[in-house]
């Protein structure tokens with residue numbers, strides 16, 4: 001059962017696919033008020049109640065005890081004190097009731113922070129829709145919610161293979177080296193990503209002809225070997241005379257504007273860019289069609305980036321900072337002056353006042369960016385997704401995005417952005433999986449091994465042992481960090497053992513994924529969903545249920561030989577390693593310390609269940625799906 005409440009004149013976000021009768025806010029069951037143009041509502045939290053949701057967001061599976069913000073943020077330091085990451089997933093689930101706020105401006109979620117026994121949610125505006133979703137169980141609430149927002153994106157089958165990325169593989173030869181490195185080490189691989197340097201001076205839909213003289217030829221050569229190339233596309237379009245995409249966008253008036261009607265100019269990788277106004281259908285159609293330049297070269301996968309949108313500086317912000325700097329020139333800088341100078345540059349990126357100076361057009365009328373901020377990245381995904389579906393049909397093109405909001409789950413997947421080579425980020429990824437699934441994002445995953453900072457082989461292996469289960473299994477790392485491809489380390493055999501497990505599991509993972517997409521279900525669930533009355537299951541933040549058959553529990557600390565797991569009921573503990581099953585043991589309910597070597601992937605089968613395992617291969621296209629055997633209880 002779903003109730004829909006409407007306030008004012010909400011912006012149509014496209015998040016919802018079902019039309020439901022609207023109720024006025026008079027009947028809204030939670031305490032609420034208007035506060036200086038903001039809508040605030042609150043509800044009590046019982047002592048042991050769990051609050052789920054918010055998708056890709058900081059902290060735990062249980063969101064209690066912190067403040068979160070729905071404001072898509074380009075922030076590469078995913079530390080505990082953060083309130084927002086790249087996404088705005090406005091779905092919360094507590095006490096048998098789902099709350100979906102269909103509203104693209106900022107929302108502040110105080111979930112038992114100011115007061116432990118209360119949730120206070122503040123919307124930065126008065127025009128919105130709120131859906132209340134009811135069901136017998138949390139899982140039923142999620143299913144009902146998902147019927148409201150429509151079916152999740154399903155990528156092509158090969159996108160379940162292992163994918164390797166780096167910022168950046170500089171040229172075609174480097175790409176060949178990566179594939180060779182994997183092949184020679186007997187490590188499976190299905191895709192290689194091309195980061196910003198494949199472009200000519202970071203211009204979308206161009207190719208650096210010196211580094212990649214024949215991208216179409218390279219794509220064909222790779223395809224013949226079963227490898228897919230996945231280039232990046234950024235939101236901003238470089239301002240440059242003679243660059244067709246920019247000139248067209250400018251001449252057609254397709255870029256976001258300043259208040260005075262001139263094009264808004266911001267700085268990102270290419271320097272000054274225009275930001276396509278993806279909220280306009282004609283701009284989406286125009287930009288979407290540009291992907292054809294690359295699909296015509298045989299490309300069938302893309303990652304959309306910097307679409308919060310990330311803003312290194314605005315033209316005005318940069319001019320002000322340079323002005324401050326020139327005023328300080330030659331002065332003996334005292335403390336306030338020095339910090340003023342430093343702050344002038346440090347505070348340049350992603351400034352609220354710059355976002356507030358951007359204007360979109362909706363139905364011919366100007367709309368300030370702050371009112372629709374969270375729709376921007378999602379609309380870029382939609383531009384690409386709509387084009388792909390129209391041109392190629394469903395499930396043909398891989399698409400992942402950094403920024404997202406609910407609704408974009410129908411057009412593409414997401415990766416969790418710029419994490420670090422930190423042990424704690426294994427768990428951060430694990431905790432985001434069920435939360436993202438609730439919100440419709442099934443095809444997702446983190447940068448395995450960590451994006452920022454230097455990884456270590458043990459961290460990468462433990463990260464991969466979680467990544468074996470995430471639909472997107474991609475190793476990616478930042479410029480300037482240590483090489484992170486699996487064949488770079490001396491213990492290549494360990495990497496072979498872990499990544500081959502993925503390929504053994506692909507038939508199972510793919511089926512579980514498809515079923516979740518079809519039925520509006522979650523692929524990963526918190527333990528509390530299945531054992532709502534078991535206190536330890538309710539508190540568990542380090543293990544997940546996978547489908548109806550399995551439980552996963554990755555090792556997440558350095559220099560340990562295993563971890564403690566909690567079994568709410570009797571389960572079969574299995575360790576998979578390469579083509580082998582290195583342990584299989586029925587464990588009674590309770591707490592157990594399990595030992596897991598670096599080359600093993602732990603897995604728990606629920607009582608009486610079995611899952612298919614196939615023989616591993618170096619490519620998904622070479623998997624012998626028919627030759628499966630069952631891993632049984």
Ligand code: GLC
Pocket residue numbers: 166167195196232305306402417418476477478
């Ligand atoms: C952003 C992306 C990252 C990418 C980098 C360069 O930080 O999140 O994945 O490698 O930009 O394009």
